Amino acid sequence: MLKIQIFIGIVGVVFSLTTLELLRRRLLRPRYALVWAGMSAVTFFVALFPRLVAMAAELTGMTYTSAVITLIFAFGALMLMNYSVIVSRQSNRIIRLTQEVAVLREQLERHVAASRPRE
Amino acid sequence: MDEAPSTPATRLLVVIPAWNEAASIGSVVAAVRRELPEAVTLVVNDGSTDDTSAEARRAGARVMDLPDNLGIGGAVQAGYLYAVREGFEVVARIDGDGQHPPSEILKVLAPVLEGRADLAIGSRFLEAGDYRPSRARRAGIRLFAWLLSRICGQRLTDTTSGFRVSGRLATAHMADRLPCDYPEVESLISLRLAGYTLFEVPVEMADRAEGISSIGWTRAVYYVLKVLLAVAVDLCAKPHGSREEMARRFASESKKASEDASC
Numbered sequence: 001m002l003k004i005q006i007f008i009g010i011v012g013v014v015f016s017l018t019t020l021e022l023l024r025r026r027l028l029r030p031r032y033a034l035v036w037a038g039m040s041a042v043t044f045f046v047a048l049f050p051r052l053v054a055m056a057a058e059l060t061g062m063t064y065t066s067a068v069i070t071l072i073f074a075f076g077a078l079m080l081m082n083y084s085v086i087v088s089r090q091s092n093r094i095i096r097l098t099q100e101v102a103v104l105r106e107q108l109e110r111h112v113a114a115s116r117p118r119e
Numbered sequence: 120m121d122e123a124p125s126t127p128a129t130r131l132l133v134v135i136p137a138w139n140e141a142a143s144i145g146s147v148v149a150a151v152r153r154e155l156p157e158a159v160t161l162v163v164n165d166g167s168t169d170d171t172s173a174e175a176r177r178a179g180a181r182v183m184d185l186p187d188n189l190g191i192g193g194a195v196q197a198g199y200l201y202a203v204r205e206g207f208e209v210v211a212r213i214d215g216d217g218q219h220p221p222s223e224i225l226k227v228l229a230p231v232l233e234g235r236a237d238l239a240i241g242s243r244f245l246e247a248g249d250y251r252p253s254r255a256r257r258a259g260i261r262l263f264a265w266l267l268s269r270i271c272g273q274r275l276t277d278t279t280s281g282f283r284v285s286g287r288l289a290t291a292h293m294a295d296r297l298p299c300d301y302p303e304v305e306s307l308i309s310l311r312l313a314g315y316t317l318f319e320v321p322v323e324m325a326d327r328a329e330g331i332s333s334i335g336w337t338r339a340v341y342y343v344l345k346v347l348l349a350v351a352v353d354l355c356a357k358p359h360g361s362r363e364e365m366a367r368r369f370a371s372e373s374k375k376a377s378e379d380a381s382c
Contacts, residue, residue, distance in 0.1 A: 098186055099197040102163075103204055106183040 005047050012043035035079070131158040132207040133224070134198030135180070136191055137215030141169040144215050148178035151213070154221040161201060162215065165194035171215075191281075192302035199285075199294035211284045219282040223322040227284045236318030237289040237362070238310055240275075241282030245321035255339035262343060263304055266350065271311040275319060279303045282322060288365045289315050296359045301346045308353045314362035 019036040022028035028036075046053055057063050062071070133151050137144050144162060151160050162175035166188030175182045183201060185194060195212060202210045209231055213219035223241060230236040244260070263278040281303055285293065289310055297306055311317060 095189055095193045095196075098189055099193065099200050102183045102185045102197055103201050106161075106181060106201065107204075110181065 009047035016040035130208045133160045134212045135215045136163045136194040138165040139167045140215040141171045143217045145174040145178040148180040151221040163194045163198045196297040203294045230318040237315040239284045241322035242277035242319040244276040255336045
């Protein structure tokens with residue numbers, strides 16, 4: 001077994017354990033954990049069959065380090081963009097929720113104030 | 120409900136967004152109630168940390184306390200949402216700092232009440248008034264006026280004015296779709312592209328009664344760039360629902376309501 005295999009294997013273990021622990025503490029929702037579980041799976045796969053990576057590199061012509069780094073960077077950027085979309089959507093929802101709560105509170109206050117003297 | 124939304128007394132809602140305006144909000148509310156005794160005044164307290172809410176209540180306004188600070192766009196939109204929920208037919212929006220004299224509201228109301236416009240904007244620049252902005256501010260105002268006039272296909276002079284009156288359809292559009300970042304400029308584009316009619320009315324505006332609004336060159340340039348970006352996005356973005364759709368929605372809702380009433 002190559003040193004690099006062991007190293008990648010450890011990275012995979014840390015990845016999957018972190019994901020599981022976050023899930024267990026309910027800090028991570030299962031739907032968002034999927035992509036991290038996928039990452040762990042890929043990492044393990046690479047650790048177990050290092051020749052597959054070489055084959056993939058051969059097939060796609062990505063034999064340069066810079067190409068690999070670009071790929072990793074693109075993946076990271078895509079992930080971040082995905083989270084920006086999620087954050088924007090959630091911010092819109094929070095704003096609407098805040099407004100709805102305020103509308104309801106005003107209506108309720110007025111309702112209570114109006115019904116009080118009649119009791 | 121203490122007042123039925125359909126009575127004439129509740130047809131006009133004056134929305135005043137306020138964030139830490141305790142010093143001026145009381146007199147603004149009092150002035151609105153004096154000028155428009157038949158209107159309902161709603162102060163949208165945008166998470167103030169001072170006595171804005173209490174001062175507004177003391178002056179006799181309805182107060183909607185937002186649980187958190189949403190910024191001007193979110194606060195104004197909350198007011199529009201309230202108007203839709205409570206069935207108000209016309210909404211006037213003025214600032215809480217005393218910049219928009221309530222005595223001028225009637226002027227801005229006229230085009231909407233007469234059915235000539237979906238949204239009327241109180242403009243400081245349509246006629247020579249006393250308002251003298253700083254040079255940085257004036258440059259930005261000119262740029263937006265030129266750009267928005269081109270986009271909207273009509274002459275607009277005061278695109279950042281928050282002094283506005285909207286009819287039911289435009290109010291509902293903004294309750295759904297008011298962009299939260301730069302609501303004054305962007306809402307004009309959003310409304311115009313959706314087929315709503317805009318109309319500017321010359322008004323006198325006072326200097327800010329309290330508080331500070333000092334925009335220097337760097338902040339002015341930064342603000343202009345941010346708004347330009349938002350405008351560019353608005354022009355490319357998926358269009359919002361059209362005025363026709365909104366009119367149909369209102370027509371079917373009122374038809375349904377009358378059917379319900381007849382049952």
